[in-house]
Amino acid sequence: MSRKLVRPRDHRMIAGVCAGLARRFGLSAGMVRLIFVLSLILPGTQVLVYLALWIIMPNEDQRQAYAAN
Structure with a gap:
């Protein structure tokens, strides 16, 4: 992997x-999602960091997706 x-x-x-x-x-993806949602209770820039990661992180290549399965 x-x-x-x-x-x-x-x-x-x-x-x-x-x-x-x-x-x-x-x-687990569920744990990371839960941590993110709980972090929204605290003041900070969580949503901006999420949006920045959405822009910065590349999509997984088709070949990598098939190799992982």
Whole structure:
């Protein structure tokens, strides 16, 4: 499994940012999503960071998606 920081084509909910972070750090996508949603309670720039990662993180290549399955 690739440890690159990419937005996977599978297991996306919105943009795949949380799924990509979860895959990169070996966590479950649900846990990363829960942490993000809970972090919205705190003041900060969470939404801006999410949007920036959406723009910066590349989509997973078709060949990588097939190789992972």
